[in-house]
Amino acid sequence: MPRFRLRTFLIAITAFCLLLGWRVAAVESVERPIRELERLGWELNYPKVGLIYIAGIGYCEGHRPRGSYWMRMLRGHSAVDLPEFASLQYTDQNPPGPDFPKRMEMAIRYFNRLPSIHTISLDCPSLDAQVVAKLARSIHVRSLRIRSDTIDREAVPQLASLTYLKSLTVRDARLSVDQANLLREHIPDCHLNVDIQEILKGLQQEQLKNRSSPNGHD
Numbered sequence: 001m002p003r004f005r006l007r008t009f010l011i012a013i014t015a016f017c018l019l020l021g022w023r024v025a026a027v028e029s030v031e032r033p034i035r036e037l038e039r040l041g042w043e044l045n046y047p048k049v050g051l052i053y054i055a056g057i058g059y060c061e062g063h064r065p066r067g068s069y070w071m072r073m074l075r076g077h078s079a080v081d082l083p084e085f086a087s088l089q090y091t092d093q094n095p096p097g098p099d100f101p102k103r104m105e106m107a108i109r110y111f112n113r114l115p116s117i118h119t120i121s122l123d124c125p126s127l128d129a130q131v132v133a134k135l136a137r138s139i140h141v142r143s144l145r146i147r148s149d150t151i152d153r154e155a156v157p158q159l160a161s162l163t164y165l166k167s168l169t170v171r172d173a174r175l176s177v178d179q180a181n182l183l184r185e186h187i188p189d190c191h192l193n194v195d196i197q198e199i200l201k202g203l204q205q206e207q208l209k210n211r212s213s214p215n216g217h218d
Helices: 006-039 069-075 100-111 129-135 155-160 177-186 197-212
Strands: 043-045 085-089 119-123 143-147 167-175 191-196
Touching (some): 006 043, 006 069, 006 100, 100 129, 167 177
Parallel strands (some): 143 167
Antiparallel strands (some): 043 085
């Protein structure tokens, strides 16, 4: 019967521990940013896949797979393990608070560690230049969706500095035509979808005029 020396046993244990540590570090490089973003209140969405998955059965489309931590250590992160879309929602009853710029700065650091996230959706009552300046530090996001009742004047030039964007949606804030033109001028390759205040106001006035005219339609 073969006999193993203590030195051989220790070398084998050391090699196993090094391999285990390397795999844990690789998995944590993805799992820690995901945990921290969820702790900061972000909702992460994953690729839509079928209801049956190798490491888990019966999860809903768009939700995180149920594959165990150990399975991800063995096989690594597959495409369905990596979030693609991140959203954060605040309301008047649940405002972001004065530390929102600091928390956004923390979130951007974690976003930059997850190149799979290409879309950010932000829904908050008001948006200032400080928060947009933090968003400008993201390096992987290509689509930004903003829904806000008010956007500071200083925040629009900050949005115009996001030259890496391929799609920008701004809802409810009703930017002026000059602000929209500023965005088009500085990010011409970006698909813009914005609510423009003067255009909406003009349409409302035209609708009122048509209703008050004899030939208007109700």
